[in-house]
Amino acid sequence: MGIEKQNGFKEEESEFLFPPDILNKLDFNKSPAVFRPKISASNPGEEWMVVRPLQRADYDKGFLQLLSQLTSTGNISRKLFDERFTQMKMSGGYYVTVIEDKRISKLIGAATLTVEQKFIHNCSLRGRLEDVVVNDTYRGKQLGKLIVVTVSLLAQELGCYKMSLDCKDKLIKFYETLGYKLEPGNSNAMNMRFEDSS
Numbered sequence: 001m002g003i004e005k006q007n008g009f010k011e012e013e014s015e016f017l018f019p020p021d022i023l024n025k026l027d028f029n030k031s032p033a034v035f036r037p038k039i040s041a042s043n044p045g046e047e048w049m050v051v052r053p054l055q056r057a058d059y060d061k062g063f064l065q066l067l068s069q070l071t072s073t074g075n076i077s078r079k080l081f082d083e084r085f086t087q088m089k090m091s092g093g094y095y096v097t098v099i100e101d102k103r104i105s106k107l108i109g110a111a112t113l114t115v116e117q118k119f120i121h122n123c124s125l126r127g128r129l130e131d132v133v134v135n136d137t138y139r140g141k142q143l144g145k146l147i148v149v150t151v152s153l154l155a156q157e158l159g160c161y162k163m164s165l166d167c168k169d170k171l172i173k174f175y176e177t178l179g180y181k182l183e184p185g186n187s188n189a190m191n192m193r194f195e196d197s198s
């Protein structure tokens with residue numbers, strides 16, 4: 001099935017936001033995270049699970065419902081989703097990565113790597129870990145670890161000199177086990193909010 005665009009251009013719903021191969025090549029031995037049992041992006045532990053880039057069709061696979069477990073998503077129409085997907089793909093630097101339960105065609109985990117281009121550090125790149133969410137009915141399958149380590153290794157693979165995140169205080173310990181550190185004197189996240197929510 002395809003989506004008919006206004007300009008008549010047909011885009012496949014299976015279209016990926018970024019090439020999937022790069023995820024399967026990630027070397028999980030490079031991460032300080034300990035997995036018991038051992039799993040990775042290419043071998044997530046269950047044959048019904050897959051770790052892959054976001055697809056256009058994920059609008060129908062509960063992507064937004066999953067994100068709403070993290071924060072407010074607002075009311076996003078298919079058209080709006082589709083436009084944002086296209087913009088992210090065209091601009092590059094957006095690596096929205098998901099875990100799907102293929103038995104029910106539903107997304108059960110997601111995390112985003114965004115890559116910022118810099119002048120500093122010899123025109124380097126900085127990664128940001130964003131919008132990490134796992135469906136809590138899938139507890140005990142190491143999915144939080146799996147999705148965060150996947151995008152963190154991806155940042156390293158893409159040449160980022162560091163990867164940053166902000167999170168709730170209660171999650172600090174979790175991220176520390178995956179290699180993130182509160183840097184002494186340099187660990188504050190500050191926000192200026194321009195809207196209540198939407």
Ligand code: 16G
Nearest residue numbers: 071072129130131132165166167168
């Ligand atoms: C957390 C998320 C951030 C997300 C924000 C949404 C991680 C590591 N951090 O800080 O990515 O955008 O929550 O909260 O997932 P907000 O709606 O209050 O901005």
